[in-house]
Amino acid sequence: MKAPNLHMNLLREAEKVSSSPVRVRVMLPILALLLCAGCAIWWAILFMRLMLLNGQASQLRTELEGRKSAHAAILAEMGRARDMQAELDQLSAYSKGRRTWGGLLAELADVMPMSVQLTSLSIPEPPAQSLANPANPRLPPLLGPTNTTEAVAFRLTGRTAQAAPVTALLASLEGKQFGDWLVIDKAGAKPSPRVHSFRQEATQSADGKRLLAFDVEFRCPERRFEK
Amino acid sequence: MSLLDNTAPTTQRAVLFSAVLAAVAVILYLFAVQPCQDSIARTRSDLSALEDQKRVMERDLKDSPRVKSILSETEKARAPYMDALLTPLLESWAMRAKSLLDPLASDVGLKVLDYSEMPVRALPLPKPPPIQLYARRPIRLTCRGSYAEIASFILRVEKMLPYVALQSFSIKTQQDPEAQLASIVFEWPVKGALSRPAAPAKGGAR
Numbered sequence: 001m002k003a004p005n006l007h008m009n010l011l012r013e014a015e016k017v018s019s020s021p022v023r024v025r026v027m028l029p030i031l032a033l034l035l036c037a038g039c040a041i042w043w044a045i046l047f048m049r050l051m052l053l054n055g056q057a058s059q060l061r062t063e064l065e066g067r068k069s070a071h072a073a074i075l076a077e078m079g080r081a082r083d084m085q086a087e088l089d090q091l092s093a094y095s096k097g098r099r100t101w102g103g104l105l106a107e108l109a110d111v112m113p114m115s116v117q118l119t120s121l122s123i124p125e126p127p128a129q130s131l132a133n134p135a136n137p138r139l140p141p142l143l144g145p146t147n148t149t150e151a152v153a154f155r156l157t158g159r160t161a162q163a164a165p166v167t168a169l170l171a172s173l174e175g176k177q178f179g180d181w182l183v184i185d186k187a188g189a190k191p192s193p194r195v196h197s198f199r200q201e202a203t204q205s206a207d208g209k210r211l212l213a214f215d216v217e218f219r220c221p222e223r224r225f226e227k
Numbered sequence: 228m229s230l231l232d233n234t235a236p237t238t239q240r241a242v243l244f245s246a247v248l249a250a251v252a253v254i255l256y257l258f259a260v261q262p263c264q265d266s267i268a269r270t271r272s273d274l275s276a277l278e279d280q281k282r283v284m285e286r287d288l289k290d291s292p293r294v295k296s297i298l299s300e301t302e303k304a305r306a307p308y309m310d311a312l313l314t315p316l317l318e319s320w321a322m323r324a325k326s327l328l329d330p331l332a333s334d335v336g337l338k339v340l341d342y343s344e345m346p347v348r349a350l351p352l353p354k355p356p357p358i359q360l361y362a363r364r365p366i367r368l369t370c371r372g373s374y375a376e377i378a379s380f381i382l383r384v385e386k387m388l389p390y391v392a393l394q395s396f397s398i399k400t401q402q403d404p405e406a407q408l409a410s411i412v413f414e415w416p417v418k419g420a421l422s423r424p425a426a427p428a429k430g431g432a433r
Contacts, residue, residue, distance in 0.1 A: 024234075039255035
């Protein structure tokens with residue numbers, strides 16, 4: 001004889017609708033709590049680190065503030081030294097561009113043939129500087145020239161009764177003792193010496209000879225305004 | 228909430244509680260952690276800039292004796308130029324040149340007839356340009372004397388005034404060889420324009 005089937009429901013009302021009620025009920029809040037606590041701890045660590053960094057920064061600021069005046073003084077001195085060096089550079093450039101001519105005049109007297117009469121002797125003035133601002137002429141003029149060199153020439157004109165003494169004079173001027181002052185470059189594009197003219201004059205000498213007039217120009221080492 | 232309708236009330240409570248905690252965590256992250264991280268990044272960058280500044284300061288302060296010695300050397304090197312600068316006498320450059328050159332001319336017996344000022348000439352600019360620029364001031368002398376006197380005078384000027392440069396000259400022969408007419412242009416270094424306004428003196432009027 002078979003016993004009748006007994007159907008007894010032992011599940012609690014809440015357990016009827018959840019396959020794993022313990023996990024969800026307990027684990028989810030624990031995880032959320034851990035997440036929350038983790039965030040709080042993370043923030044606390046970061047905050048402590050920030051405080052530490054702020055402390056370091058403020059200490060550094062105080063230290064720098066204390067040295068500020070000494071540093072400002074040394075910076076001013078550095079600026080002054082730089083400025084003074086630049087002034088010295090400009091003055092040195094002036095000095096480097098200085099040439100002496102007394103020696104040339106003294107030597108010239110020694111080599112001048114008796115039969116040559118100089119009518120003029122000159123170092124022509126350099127061309128006027130153009131300091132107008134090329135970008136706009138209305139702007140203030142430029143403070144300095146862009147080129148650092150200035151061409152110099154030595155020109156002599158005179159009279160003589162014969163060509164030979166002039167040739168002798170030119171040969172003397174091409175000598176080594178004039179090497180510091182005169183450039184000898186006969187084959188160059190701008191030859192030196194350059195004979196501007198060598199012609200017979202209308203006037204006559206005391207002994208009735210026709211005079212020859214000459215005009216010769218020598219190029220000289222240029223003035224270099226460089227430090 | 229419809230998803231939780233079929234769940235147990237305790238689970239519903241747990242989910243709700245978890246959601247609140249998660250929201251708190253998100254709020255903590257957004258309003259505490261992230262701003263704190265940003266502040267740390269900012270402070271780190273400030274700190275690094277301050278450390279760089281400190282390094283530069285220390286280097287500059289360490290350089291102080293060297294700068295002082297450079298300054299003193301430069302000042303020493305500049306001093307002769309400062310002494311040689313032409314300054315106007317009674318507002319006249321020519322007058323000052325006359326006061327310097329007349330004794331030298333009379334020593335060699337040269338007669339200076341006239342002194343005249345010529346337009347100032349600029350000097351090439353160094354890089355970087357200084358605040359105070361210098362220029363060349365040409366002064367033209369018209370004088371009369373023999374060739375030997377003129378040559379001696381130029382030699383003497385070049386020897387006695389080492390910062391005076393002969394810019395140009397011209398000797399025109401006259402009938403009397405003892406009275407040649409010469410025009411000589413000497414140039415002096417002078418103070419020129421200011422390249423930029425000078426920095427105000429420390430502690431001065433504002």
